[in-house]
Amino acid sequence: MPKPYMRKMPATWWLTKRAYFWFMMRELTAVFVGAYCVLLLVLVWKLKQGSPAFGPVMDWLQTPWSIGFHFIALVAALYHALTWFALLPKVIVIRVGEEKLPPILLVGAHWLLWAIVTAGLVWIVFFK
């Protein structure tokens, strides 16, 4: 019985196509979003310990390393949200009779909700 030939998938498969590359970038954003969540937990933990423990953390937050990390994490979170909102119509299908609800309405509703929540947070942080 002749043996079929098995082709190996190269480790660089994600560099062979633009779509694969941007998929990997989307996956990579989760690392930064996850790291930011850990940082938030550490902040809360240090805050609970009182000002002697929180002071050095506040100093570190003002270093270029910290500002750089926050900038990258923000870009990663935005890219993740942008791509996730764009993919939503594939996950949630709402039908009105025979027709699907137009994807733009579904995506638009999520952007609107995001804008309202963001505006609410900005108001709480800066104006309350």
Next chain:
Amino acid sequence: MNETIQLEIFRYHPDKDSEPSFQTFEVPYREDWVVLDAINWIKDNVDGSLTYRWSCRMGVCGSCGMMVNGTPKLSCAAFLKNYLPGPIRVEPLNNFPVERDLVIVLDSFMEKLQSVKPYLIRQPGQEKPISEGEYRQSPAELAKYKQFSMCINCMLCYAACPVMGLDPEFLGPAAIALGMRYNLDSRDQAKSDRMEVIASHEAIWQCTFVGECSVVCPKNVDPAGAIQQAKFQSMLNLLMPWSK
């Protein structure tokens, strides 16, 4: 104006070769020719041993899927004029073992298709006698699954899916879309049986939503959508078991 175009074709003979190689053929260029026409010309005029699958030549049978310049395509729908000036590299579909030249081994794909029970199932005692006529369906009920029923089993989605390449046991886009096609059919009563297969470890939860399966689908079936909807359904079943 080109008079000829080059095709670099993947060759592998299981009895003679330990490794595959590429063979270049000079083929007459015709504006209305597709890659399949060029391969047929090679077989008829240059090398009769060239092995590949094809049948209808019109994007219906799903037999002639190949990698054309690295992208899964129906070779009957890939026009030479879109690849000028060439050369065009033709390979067997990715993520499948190669039987010979451009022919892939289909066994695992066929088993996966069967595993989702791709037919209407009525529960015992629920089958209507023939004298009562057909199971009627409204246009809205038809619309729920119609898109997923357009699949021609061409396997381009499997070749585009990197998860398939990394995990050959993955149930894969077409089989999951086919399972969803029957789950969404108002005449069917075996949704929970199928969800056991579709929501198993080697099925929907292996999918990382690359989305290329839907991009390469020649029939706009949107298997990526079917998989994400199955994930959503599976979560609902877990959180709200009474909603099954």
